[in-house]
Amino acid sequence: MKNSNGMNEIFLSPYNPKDTEERIYKVWEESGFFNPDVCIKKGIVNETSPAFTIVMPPPNANGNLHAGHALFITVEDIMIRFKRMNGFKALWLPGADHAGFETQVVYEKKIEKEGRSRFGMNPDDLYKEILNFTLENKKNMEMQVRQLGASCDWSREKFTLDQDVVDKTQDTFIKMFNDGLAYRGKRAINWCYKHQTSLSEVETESTEESSTFYYFKYGPFEIGTVRPETKFGDKYVVMHPDDKRYAEYQHGQKIKLEWINGPIEATVIKDSAVDMEFGTGVMTITPWHSQVDFEIAQRHNLDMEQIIDWRGKLLPIAGEFTGMNIKDARPKIVEKLKEKGLLTRVDDKYKNVVKKCYKCNTVIEPQIKDQWFVKMTPLTKMAIESVDKGEIKFIPDNYEKIFRYWMNNPIDWNISRQIVWGISIPAWFRGEEYVASKEKPEGDGWVKDTDTFDTWFSSGQWPLMMTNYPDGADFPVYYPSDVMETGHDLIFKWVPRMVIFGLYLTGRAPFHTVYLHGLVNDAQGKKMSKSKGNVVNPLELTDKYGTDALRMALIVGNTPGTDVALQENKVKAYKNFANKLWNITRFILSSTEDFNGDKPSPLNDSDEKLIAEFNELIKDVTVDMDNYRFYLAAEKLYHYVWHTFADKIIEESKEKLKSQNKEVVQSIQYTLIHILETTLILLHPFMPFITEEIWSKLNKDKLLMVTKWPSAI
């Protein structure tokens, strides 16, 4: 701890993060220490040291980073830096997500503004355009991740459309097909008219709406519906087998009745899916456009007919209403039924749940379509067993319940998307035949599947891809990873799929700990949204106050799983803290210019006591870090540095430093330097830039980022 060349001039002005951060990041990156292989080569860690791996949730390469990114980068960087300083082969694997449907939607909006449309475009051209757009954004995104101080290994970065990722994703699909886990089927799917693609359950949003509920006379029955426009093909009338009110009607019984476009013959179906309490206890079904009806129809092997086409217009079965869209047709159909005396009553205060496309809010139309599905039950069973065995822990632990709920109620997963931006599904069709294969099968007439995979199908395999499953050198060392740190909203979108694919392909869960952070809200705790105009750009804050300050503001007091309000005042407060640390250094450097660097033995009793108290802090903070309580560790460090180290120890040192007794002076000089240096180490995971910068002014031969974490003993 030689300090012979006196105080550095740089400390004469306040800390300036802007001048520092870019320079420091460059030093780190050029050192190569983000890569554990380099750490091994340079003797920082041993080949045999334990690994600690985090797979970064790959940010979408279709825009700027938002506050949520800043939070996750901070949390993961804290974990990685802490482990790296504790002698682990710490590996943080960065990536970029092509984000299939999401990016396609962003791009479609962009070309819409230019007066173009993706429909009618050559798919290859569209793909190339989106690719260029994404690769441009990818660079921007990577730069922003650097700005936030992420010590991730860029040499191992992957893009979700890299050739090896595409190949392996397709291999997995083919394997699942051969194992009977992926199947082709005509099933009810969620159809978005605007985007002309099917969507999975997680890509739809259910909202409660007030609708008009119509009751119609249907032969001897009264039936109810909110969707009269689907009722043209209804020729089955369903009631509960135990409903005494309708005991006189037999299953299979035919009844002639007058309906929208004339007389029809309806068949009575008894099925316990009908709720006797609801409405009249009788309903007609439209299997092509309703999930429930579809299932009833399947059980009884009933006919199904499409009423509404893929653009939302009525098909010829609608007679005089053919070609009309749903909105226009509905009131006209009701009017006609009224004229025919079939409308019995109207309830306009009815509340029902409407499913919408989560991107464009278009009402989802259930349709029957040939798609690829993943059979979920065998997979979710493995996931539950894994959690039962304690192989996966959740932070906070109440998310285990949510995870289990999801796994216990699986719905077969539609993985086909009718969009170009994604990984192509390796399948071929010839009439009713189909084959899962990358190559065209033998024989003539085979047509390639034009659909792409749901993004979650490939990103679900991300921990495997990032560790180069199955035969890359990293795989045995860094798979399974350790912590999956992601937003709590991904507990059912992404986390279960990673678990499932990990277990399915390797028999091992891809991580042992799932750490979930909350949403970053605005200063009032309200959800950020473009329409509300309350979106905070994290990079503006780092510009203004420094990355370290933003990181502290995001961490202190932010418990896992809980949403955090991002207040500019708080960021400012931690900028002040950075400056405080800066000036502490300035004072200590100027007061120890004549210190020879040796530890006086023994130390002054009072200084010995200060160090003992400080050791307690080290212990506390280390325990908090080991238990993922970063919010507490950071606050304790803040409090100690400001209110103990600066306000008490340094204030009191001023007297001691004036002492004529050389031993007293040297003892406090040593103590001040010791506490300062160790504090820099402890603070480094939280405030990496300023701590590294100060460290570099203390004549250190090694970077702080690879300096050993202190032991309190």
Place this chain on the structure above:
RNA sequence: GGGCGGUUAGCUCAGUUGGUAGAGCGUUCCCUUGACGUGGGAAAGGCCGUGGAUUCGAAUUCCUCACCGCCCACCA
């Protein structure tokens, strides 16, 4: 309809295993102290949502209710 979370200082939030409460910002007063005014010192401000239970003792455990928020949901 089901599930989860929250309810602590004016605001935004901490409080790890139960021992009568803390942070940041804000407010009031004082200090041109030679590290820092992006500072220092001091202060005001909380029956820790309601009602009950366990305990020597509960913000902290259990139950009830109320309110707020989020998520899920195939009652046509």
